[in-house]
Amino acid sequence: MRTRPELEEVEDWLIREALGSPDISALFAGTCERLRSLGIPIVRANLAWATLHPLVDAEAVLWTLDEGARFEQYRHEHGEGAEWLDSPIRALIVSGEDRLRRNLAAANTDPGFPLLRRLRDEGHTDYLLMRTGFDLPNTNETGTSGMIASWATRAPDGFDARSVDDVEYLQIRLALAARSTIQTRIASTLAETYLGRRAGRHVLSGKIRHGDGEILEAVIFYSDLRDSTGLADRLPPDIYLTHLNTYFDATAGAVTAAGGDVLDFIGDAILAVFPIEVDGFQAAASRALQAAETALVRMDQAAEGASLPLRCGIALSHGSVMFGNIGVADRMTFSVIGPTVNAAARIEQMTKTLASPLLVTSEIAAVAPGRFERRGSYPLAGFGAEVELYAPRGPVTP
Numbered sequence: 295m296r297t298r299p300e301l302e303e304v305e306d307w308l309i310r311e312a313l314g315s316p317d318i319s320a321l322f323a324g325t326c327e328r329l330r331s332l333g334i335p336i337v338r339a340n341l342a343w344a345t346l347h348p349l350v351d352a353e354a355v356l357w358t359l360d361e362g363a364r365f366e367q368y369r370h371e372h373g374e375g376a377e378w379l380d381s382p383i384r385a386l387i388v389s390g391e392d393r394l395r396r397n398l399a400a401a402n403t404d405p406g407f408p409l410l411r412r413l414r415d416e417g418h419t420d421y422l423l424m425r426t427g428f429d430l431p432n433t434n435e436t437g438t439s440g441m442i443a444s445w446a447t448r449a450p451d452g453f454d455a456r457s458v459d460d461v462e463y464l465q466i467r468l469a470l471a472a473r474s475t476i477q478t479r480i481a482s483t484l485a486e487t488y489l490g491r492r493a494g495r496h497v498l499s500g501k502i503r504h505g506d507g508e509i510l511e512a513v514i515f516y517s518d519l520r521d522s523t524g525l526a527d528r529l530p531p532d533i534y535l536t537h538l539n540t541y542f543d544a545t546a547g548a549v550t551a552a553g554g555d556v557l558d559f560i561g562d563a564i565l566a567v568f569p570i571e572v573d574g575f576q577a578a579a580s581r582a583l584q585a586a587e588t589a590l591v592r593m594d595q596a597a598e599g600a601s602l603p604l605r606c607g608i609a610l611s612h613g614s615v616m617f618g619n620i621g622v623a624d625r626m627t628f629s630v631i632g633p634t635v636n637a638a639a640r641i642e643q644m645t646k647t648l649a650s651p652l653l654v655t656s657e658i659a660a661v662a663p664g665r666f667e668r669r670g671s672y673p674l675a676g677f678g679a680e681v682e683l684y685a686p687r688g689p690v691t692p
Contacts, residue, residue, distance in 0.1 A: 301460060304328045305467050312471035315478055322355045323363035325468050330359075334457045335449040338418065341472065342383060343441040346480045353479075382407045382423050383442055394423040397452060413446055420452030421445075424462060426469040441469055441476075512567040513575075513582040513612040513658065515554060516638035517545045517589065519562035520605040520646075529602075537602055538562060544592035545606060552585035563642075565635065567615070575612065579661040582610050586652050587686075607645030610654040611638040633677070640674035641683065650685035659684035 297305075307328065311321055322341045329336050342354040352368045368378075378384055385407070386394045396405040399419035405411060410421055427440035445461055447453055453461075519541050526534050542564070546556045549566045558565040566585075568578040586608045597604040613634035645653050648669050659666035666684040673680050 297463070300332055301463065304332065304464055308464065308467040308471045312467075312474055316471065316475055318472060318475045318479075319355045319363040319365045321471055321475065322468075323357055325464070326357045326363075329461065329464065332460060334453070334460055335447045336445050336461075337448050338413070338444075338446040340444045341441060341468075342443075343472070343476055344439065345476065353476075377408070380408055382409060382421075382444070386423055386425060386442065392425045396421045398446075399450070399452060417448050418446045419449060420447050422453060422458060422461065424465055426465055428469055428473045441472055443468070510567070510615050511570040511575075511613070512615055512634075513570065513578045513610060514615070514634055514638040515549055515564070515566040515568065515582050515585060515608070515610060516635075516642045517564040517606050517608045518642050520607065521603060522562040525602065537604070540596050541593070541604060541606060544596055544604075545589040545608070548585045548589040548592060552581045552588070554581060554585055563639075565638075570612070575657075576661060579610075579612065579658045583654070583658065583662055586610060586654075590651055606651065607642045608652045609638045609641035609645065610652075610658050611641060612655065612657060613637075636676060637674055637681065640677070641681070644672060644674075644683060648683065648685060652686055653683045654685075656682040656684060 304325075308325070311324075318341075322339070326336055326339050337359040339357045340354060341357075342352060344352050350367045350369055354366045354368070355363050356366060357363045382394055382396075386392075396407075396410050397403070397419070398405055398410060398414040398421055405414060405421070413421060421444065423442065423444045425440060425442045429439055443465055445453070519538070522538075525537060529537065541562070542559070546559075546564050546566070549556055549564070552568075554566045554568045556564060556566045568582045568585075570578045572578075589606075589608065593604055593606060611634055615634050641653050641655070645651055650669070653669070654666065656668075659668075665687060667687050669683050669685050671680040671682050
């Protein structure tokens with residue numbers, strides 16, 4: 295197609311955006327607004343792409359002239375819904391084509407999809423759906439990679455030929471800018487999923503050298519599953535894995551919900567931190583207590599009616615830890631090390647001796663006056679001084 299100065303201005307803007315890390319919602323909104331400035335009568339547009347995420351299958355930005363841009367995520371199970379199965383995007387993917395267009399103003403003509411019927415009833419006259427492929431990892435079973443954009447108008451005559459050419463020309467440039475942003479989002483998701491939020495941010499910011507780290511003041515959350523060795527020996531692997539993930543959902547899920555950062559899964563043990571640096575010790579300890587108590591309630595709820603026992607021990611301590619890269623130069627992990635972590639592991643072992651699923655140090659017990667009782671001072675293996683331990687008074691409630 296023949297270009298022109300106005301089109302080139304939008305193209306130059308998209309190229310400049312591709313060199314940075316633009317917010318994808320703002321990027322798409324800016325594209326739609328610039329297309330309108332070219333005289334293309336877009337009133338609704340949608341940008342969708344498959345992603346790589348443990349919970350999310352696809353992401354999208356919906357833009358409308360009246361409401362602007364809205365970011366959306368679709369969980370893996372959305373692919374089983376009737377709306378997706380009877381959608382124009384799925385039809386385009388299944389067909390292997392790169393374009394789908396429907397005249398919504400044609401009298402007595404069914405556009406073929408519930409979404410397009412709704413758009414027709416809302417006064418839209420033309421709908422254009424185009425796919426632009428590029429190579430990015432995703433969990434899509436079809437192997438489809440790239441982005442799909444839809445463009446709709448209420449103009450009486452729909453999109454003219456030049457408008458369609460302009461949109462097609464600029465969609466490729468939009469894909470270039472969107473690809474870099476999607477790739478950054480995937481990298482951030484994977485880093486935070488496999489390393490934790492704090493460690494993921496450190497790695498992506500460039501702290502990847504052997505020995506990079508910092509001293510961190512934090513409340514330590516340490517949890518261990520009861521009778522895991524015996525269960526692993528007796529159960530088929532798939533059943534044991536389901537059991538283990540039920541435990542992780544209850545405990546690690548409670549940690550993340552309370553604002554903590556899960557750093558490591560050590561077999562069936564969980565190591566997490568609640569940093570003190572932001573809100574201070576009182577707030578960090580309160581969040582850690584909330585996570586511990588919620589986890590135990592969830593464990594009880596999951597165990598109701600289950601054929602397998604589901605029990606754990608949880609310990610909370612606090613102090614200075616070394617947070618950074620450990621391992622060898624070509625195989626490292628980001629974790630916390632130091633006496634505070636070791637003390638939390640030793641305290642968790644005492645939950646068996648004292649027959650309490652939760653034990654905390656005196657400083658943490660003081661954050662919740664009246665809710666804990668002193669269970670005595672005990673030596674911890676490898677430590678010189680004894681440690682005062684406290685257990686909840688009565689049943690645990692979040």
